Amino acid sequence: MEADNTSVPMKILVALLFIFLLAPVILVVPLSFSGEQILSFPPESWSLRWYAALADNPKMISAFWTSLLLGAIVTAISLAVAIPAAYVIVRMRTLGSSFLYNLFTAPLLLPTIVLGLAILIVFASIGFLGTFPGLIIGHLVITLPYALRVLATTLGNLNLACEEAASTLGARPITVFRRVTLPMMAPGIVAATALCFLVSFDEVVITLFLTGPRLTTLPVELFHHVESRADPLVASVSVLLILLTLAVVMIVDRSVGLSKTFVK
Amino acid sequence: MTAITASAPPAAPRLALGRTGTAIALLLPIALINAIGFILPVLNLLRMSFNEALAGGGVRETVTFENWTGLFGDSFYVELILNSITVSLSITLATLVVSYPIALYLHRSTGRWRTFLTVLVISPLLTSAVVRTYGWIALLADQGPIVSGIAALGFAPPRLMFNTTGVIIGLTEILMPYMILSLLAGFGRLDPRVEEAAMSLGAPPIKTFWRVILPLTVPGIALGCLLCFVLAVSSFITPKLLGGGRVFLLATEIYDQAIVTLNWPLAATLSMLVLIIFGAALAVYARILRAID
Amino acid sequence: MTMMKRRTALLGISALAFAASMPAFAQEKTVTLAAYSGIFQDHYTKAVVEPFMKAHPDIKVQFYGMPNSAQMLGTLRAQKASPQIDVMIMDVSVAKAATDEGLFDKVDESVSKHVADLYPAARAEGVGGVGVTFDNLVLLYNEDQVKTAPTSWNALWDKQYAGKVAIPAVPDIQGTTLTIIANKMAGEEDYKKTVEPGIKKLGELAPNVQTWDPRPDVYTPIANGQAALGIGWNARAQVYSDAAGSKLGVALPEEGSGFQINTINLVKNSPANDAAKTFIDYALSPEAQAAFTEAMFYAPTNSKAQEKISKEALARTAAGSMDDMIGIDWIAVAGIRDAITEQWRRRVIPLSR
């Protein structure tokens, strides 16, 4: 329910601040229907020309597919790598697991500009710049900590007794993991999947260091576009992206609840 | 009496020692990626800051402190560092001021309304910083709605873009969700009944805020400010697009030195400096937390 | 076991998807061309790249737009270990630096027979590539805000336009050119000796400047009135001023202006070297040169192109105003470029805060 002990001026203030917060995101919707050649708000005429222009822009479209594919691969690898890691770290406490946990989530503490530069310098020397494997590793560096954090938290909250029950009923460790642990981790896995995909799909700073003329992701292409042109094309891309994000968010919300995933 | 065990004996290791090999095998992939993509590059970056830059982007392997001494001996860079810190602090403060009322309101809301507002707060986070900066470009332009609106009210039209003001406005909005979520996390201690108690003891709303609410929310404020400061220091997309080429910050300088000038030793040194500032911010944060307890 | 199988399968799928995404890049027949983004990219694609691809269906040209030559050089340097760009169109002074660093192969008659037909100015000593366009710096103004066409660069310093001037700052070559012009206006003819007077003069300009990094380029904000005055390249300015309803005015000031050469370069060890040579040959041909001049008012570098170009178009290019050009030795400038950049960052731009 709405907070009722809030005074009217406070409510107005909060409403204004919400408008400030949401303005740039909301603004791209009308901007995308602009009929103008250049970016201006409010537009003097309306049209769908920038959606048509987008359909006509092979670079933007190929960058989109690259981002989508990259996000899918990075997400898949993140889960495949982080699930066993989370299992060992949470369930095996003899190996200095809190040290390992901190080490593996440490990349989250590093500013992306620093991480991006660090990776750039190493990758430049081994010819990994502007290559797909280079991008995958660069993205994994930041998606893995997120995946590990979400999955380790989920695993830590699981009722250990269920796994014990399965083993007393005759299930081998690997069967216990597959039939009991994994299904019970499902909400965490959905959350980790969504988070990894969105982080990878939206990543721009590190990616900017790693992409090249032959391989660009959508956010980087958008950045370059904003940098070199001032047309409403980016708005039409953004609207489509917002719709895509909404779809992902809705799927997550349906399956595990949004606030559980993003608010800790 | 020593024989009596504690009520909760330490949980047993789930895998016996004989399975250490399995554990190592399961940790190997993440360790490998962590090593290749994180440890190695960061150590290499530290090493790079002691190398010598050659003209044309070359690097000579050596051990020199010239990058460091050069940085602090050069008024341009000293000013750039100070400017970065000041701008980041301004952004942090502005973000706190605009986020606090929203967070407080959200904290007091319940049920579906709260869920809805939370989604509103999170949704910009899911939208690329590039897109949101793009939105600000349209909003802050000289012909944009804000400047025209102010001019229509009869004031001198201010310059909101291509300067520090534009960068602060844009980044404040971009960092708001982080601040709001941090504040909310830190508001756990704030029980509405405490406010009611204060009021019942005769404190007017303003006094209740200063004497009760604000002190109780200091942990959330400290957390949010730490996060926003760190993100502001390292942000680069927004200053690049909204700065009009005159806002020199550490992050934009790192990018320029890394990509355009290709002075990697200098870029590495600046990066290390960012990490040092980051460490200092963490220390201040820890101090604040200690002071509250 | 099942888990292991599943993971293997997952990795297999990833590898497959990865492999599927590669052919587009791995193919030897894709030429990656790095050059200026924005309007240059649009017109060059239409006038040169597309006709080339039509003539050579087996070669695909991928245009990678970048904002300025400096960034192109940075990208090239970072990729030294494994280049991904085949052909690069960039300013001659930056190309000189790139050549010195061993990033370019030599473009000579063995690459294209058209090299023999190029004007001498297009064949700079010590530069791997050869000239592909000629252009010059012009004064830009918004026709609504500046009623009478300015005749001098001094208009930029006019307090009347405080906060209304757009200057693409160094390392963009337009900033470098303006430094040399300002140096001359301040009474120092030999920029090779010192640019100190020019830097001082630019410091006086700084407070007038609205942006040192105009987006998306310098022409758009002046055309739409966000800025009143600026500096830009003649060719692009001509295109913008032709656009319907454009308020962009172009002036060639009486003090004269700077001449600029864009070179086309062959990247050393590039992945599609042979196809790249084919493209360079086409780009230097009279047909391509003429088409691009008609499209965008860059003066051709191939002497045989002139006869294919309309008089009207030619008059609007740098070729039409050769007499007004300050002699700039871009090769010499390559040596002082970094020093000029430092001076701007320390002594010019900060004065505009």
Add this chain to the structure above:
Amino acid sequence: MMHQTILSGSPTVSDDRDVHLRLDGLTKTYGNSVAVSALDLSVPKGELVALLGPSGCGKTTTLRMVAGLIQPTGGRIVVGSNDITAMPTYRRDMGLVFQSYALFPHMTVAKNVAFGLEMRSVPKAEIERRVKEALAMVRLEALAERKPRELSGGQQQRVALARALVIRPSILLLDEPLSNLDAKLRDEMRNEIRDIQQSLGITAVFVTHDQVEALSMCDKVVVMRAGKLEQVGTPIDVYEHPATPFVASFVGRTNRLEGRARGDGTVDVGPMSVRVPGRPGGNVEIMVRPHRIRLLDADAAQGASGEGTNLLSGRLTRVTFVGDLLQYQVDVGGTEIVVEAASDHGRGIRSVGSPVALAWRVEDTMVFGRSA
């Protein structure tokens, strides 16, 4: 049936022929702390044995070692003639019912029950039949397709029981299975578990901290304290003939007095003299259960006196009405003694401060040696 007192130190209770589960010197230590210390125990086939003790006494650790969920530090676990100490849990063939039930939240009731059978590769048709049977046994046929979260606590408890039993385990282990149920349901489930266990004739080990559960359900009670055995015996043994003061005070309520024995069958407790069975000497501890003491009016005391009766006089300090019982606190020469009597419609409640007499049979007095 054996009704003799089992002295501590000789915990083996039955003929070795019948022993189904045997623990030999079972020990578990965590660093310096000892959870279970050299535990010896034999459980005969078909018996329900309770491990009873306060929390932290090592009873759950013992059960988990039997189940294979905790690896012992020392000792052996033997089932029949097989040493299973090193055998992994999943091969031990024991049904374990958890305190938290540990139902698989993502599976239906039927799937939960079928899980153990699937692990044993039982044919599909048989799984179906046996799941039905097991659910019928716990009267949950109707809920087979529900998810665990849709069931009440008692229903979940019965699913957990069915799941553990359907695999026909050699031994059934129950870890405080009733502690999460409310009082009424607990009584019901107590009988249900006991009935099922007896009808199947299955050997079972039951961990509890509730003496009522242990006494009412089990063939044998194992009282543990600080990782060690205190006493093993039938419920009646343990209650009536506690081997140690700890057992006496943990199993049932008791009054506890310290005194010095004269060696002639009397013990001096402060100014009073109390007669005890046998002729112990030295420092002793005397215990008397509250309901074994009769509360008499001071003037009626004379008539109650006799050879086999202890009689003390004191002053009533507090009366508490607890429904079916009346609890009196009596001050006897400075010592508090609690007396319990059935309440009879609230009649005959004496007023606080009145002088009263306490009487109990000498044979109801328990004496334990006490080191000075």
